[in-house]
Amino acid sequence: MNNVNVRQTIDAELEGLRRNLLNLANLAGEAVKKALWALCEQDKALAREVIDADDDLDRRALRIDEDCLRFIARFQPVAQDLRTVSAISHMAIDLERIGDLGVNVAKSAVRLADRPFVKPLIDIPRMGEILQEMIDAAMRAFINGDAEEAKRACAMDDTIDDLERQVFREMLLMMMEKPRIIEDGTALITVARTLERAADHVTNLAERVLYVITGKVASASQFRRPKEPRNDNGR
Amino acid sequence: MGKTIKFQTSAMNLWYDRFQALKAIDITISERAVTAFIGPSGCGKSSFLRCLNRMNDFVPGARVEGEVFLDGRNIYDSDQDVITLRRRVGMVFQRPNPFPASIWDNVAYGPRLHGVRNRRELDEIVEKSLRGAAIWDEVKDKLRTPALALSGGQQQRLCIARAIAVEPEVLLMDEPTSALDPMATARIEELVRTLKERFTVAIVTHNMQQAARISDETAFFLDGEIIESGPTHLIFTSPRDGRTEDYITGRFG
Structure with a gap:
């Protein structure tokens, strides 16, 4: 029956989109991982490799977004199909x-x-490892339709935030003692802040995945520890 | 937004002889809104629509159980005047079915039947109805020509004009665009949106995108049961029942 063929085409198209998104997630995770490796090993060549590879990553993200629009125009998806394609389109932007x-x-x-x-760099590589775990968890949740895994990805963001604050406080103390390290100290704070922001994008991924699975708009903060009043100089 | 309920059914069953076409239907239809009924062929959605103005009374062997309230009154009560009911609850069918008479006569037919004799009054009703059905500008100079000379899309709008000429409260539409081309369909859809300002509209459609575009609420029928009903935007983004999901995403039906 014709209907069955259309359904098969829709499934095949969605499968293709999922696969491309998964590739993009691998590349994005790889970019962060290699950049941190380059930082720790002081490997400039590897760092430049990451910078050069970004154009390809951007192109792939754009391509996924175009494919999503084409899919919507051709198949007018509804229900889970619609939630999936909308999620893929948003997730591509976060991964980019x-x-x-x-x-x-x-x-x-x-x-x-x-x-x-x-x-010595300890907390920053640790942040990188957790970030990678978060990306993996969010993408596994997406592929397997596993809401609990997506919630775990959100919860890991707490550790990232703790580590970022720890780096900040530690560098602040060191810079007060030795003002000549201010330039490098600030650079390391920036790296920690950058990783913290990347982790926020991963919680966006997980939120999208939860929407696909449950049909309800989720906020990552629901799956994290309650916010406590901060008293560390407004940070 | 407070919604007034126009129709409400309670444990409604419909039999055609020994075949049960509708099973325990409990649903409400909001006033001045568009409610769409979707579902595969033979699921009972057209049968349901025809219960709302007792069109099934004409079908030999058809039997309705349970209650169907229109403004809180059961239309299957023995003292219900069926002619009055059908004036209050009009119907538009799948294929345009104008009478083999002039455009003017088609629209004036209902009001005349209900006792309007004054020519000027009838002229006013004809114009108002044709305007309401968004076809006045196309036919105002040829009201005496045969209705059957109009295109399919125009005929269907004429039938809508004929239906609203008796000032009904509810319009039942049974796949009103399935015999029309996309342009004519778009005009009818646009018309349905404006009609809901004055009327309660219940529409059966096989075109899911149409239901998504024009309705405020949607009910999904399957094998004579209502599987799920609710706000259209929720049915088409996050249906609660797996069978609804499967049907609207084309996994069956």
């Missing part, structure tokens, strides 16, 4: 932004590659 943030880290890596670190 994560890739851009990887480039920012790579640029910091280039600047910091020529002199010894002001301190």
